[in-house]
Amino acid sequence: xxxxxxxxxxxxxxxxxxxxxxxxxxxxxxxxxxxAAFLWLTIIAVVKAGVIVMxxxxxxxxxxxxxx
Amino acid sequence: xxxxxxxxxxxxxxxRLRISRVGLWLFILSESMLFVxxxxxxxxxxxxxxxxxxxxxxGLAITSILLASSYTAFRAEHAARSGDRPGLLRxxxxxxxxxxxxxxxVTLEWVEAFHDFPPGTIFGTVFFxxxxxxxxxxxxxxxxxxxIYAGARRGTYESDAWPVEAGVKYWHFVDVVWVFFYxxxxxx
Numbered sequence: 001x002x003x004x005x006x007x008x009x010x011x012x013x014x015x016x017x018x019x020x021x022x023x024x025x026x027x028x029x030x031x032x033x034x035x036a037a038f039l040w041l042t043i044i045a046v047v048k049a050g051v052i053v054m055x056x057x058x059x060x061x062x063x064x065x066x067x068x
Numbered sequence: 069x070x071x072x073x074x075x076x077x078x079x080x081x082x083x084r085l086r087i088s089r090v091g092l093w094l095f096i097l098s099e100s101m102l103f104v105x106x107x108x109x110x111x112x113x114x115x116x117x118x119x120x121x122x123x124x125x126x127g128l129a130i131t132s133i134l135l136a137s138s139y140t141a142f143r144a145e146h147a148a149r150s151g152d153r154p155g156l157l158r159x160x161x162x163x164x165x166x167x168x169x170x171x172x173x174v175t176l177e178w179v180e181a182f183h184d185f186p187p188g189t190i191f192g193t194v195f196f197x198x199x200x201x202x203x204x205x206x207x208x209x210x211x212x213x214x215x216i217y218a219g220a221r222r223g224t225y226e227s228d229a230w231p232v233e234a235g236v237k238y239w240h241f242v243d244v245v246w247v248f249f250y251x252x253x254x255x256x
Binding site: 012013015016019020023026027029030031037038041042044045048049052053055056057058059061062 | 086089090093116124128131132135136138139141142143146236237240241243244247248250251254255256
């Protein structure tokens with residue numbers, strides 16, 4: 001793979017690492033019995049969905065931005 | 069043929085692509101209503117309770133698999149845009165395999181669930197409804213991806229990558245739904 005392609009593919013790599021980390025955090029929040037777990041898990045789920053929608057689904061391309 | 073159809077067919081390619089994207093997002097939005105309704109039903113019936121017999125290991129494993137499949141789907145779409153046919157085939161195949169493993173994981177969970185919380189119980193009804201509707205969408209996405217794979221083998225998407233983009237977006241949507249279903253079924 002050329003260096004240019006590596007750079008182009010990097011947003012996806014960053015996103016999947018972020019998603020993996022957030023999934024690990026939500027699992028730990030659940031098993032550790034953190035107070036207000038429902039709130040934290042909801043926030044984490046919204047952030048994860050946001051990462052997928054913005055990075056993987058190119059939401060902004062609908063509004064004129066070019067998908068990467 | 070309606071006037072709107074004629075207008076879309078005669079629109080410049082860039083406009084057609086934008087119209088197609090808006091149409092797909094509207095479809096995704098309408099599908100979301102179904103899942104929001106199911107999620108609302110789950111919290112109405114069960115509050116924030118989760119059945120203790122639900123398998124945390126399987127839940128975490130299938131969630132990780134589905135997230136990984138979103139990455140390979142993203143790479144498949146990227147390969148299609150770059151005209152990288154071997155990459156498109158490779159990443160689409162990987163996404164298909166991960167999707168099939170996910171469905172296998174859900175099936176395994178169902179076998180255990182039938183003993184621990186049968187469909188007649190409140191949690192069982194909620195669990196089988198949520199995972200069943202979602203699994204049906206995963207299977208639909210797998211069919212879509214299989215069609216993309218077959219098309220990519222024939223070189224169909226070398227001039228127009230929109231079908232790949234549409235199929236991959238649908239796959240990501242299925243992933244987004246699971247992002248909310250996973251904590252609702254396993255963690256809260």
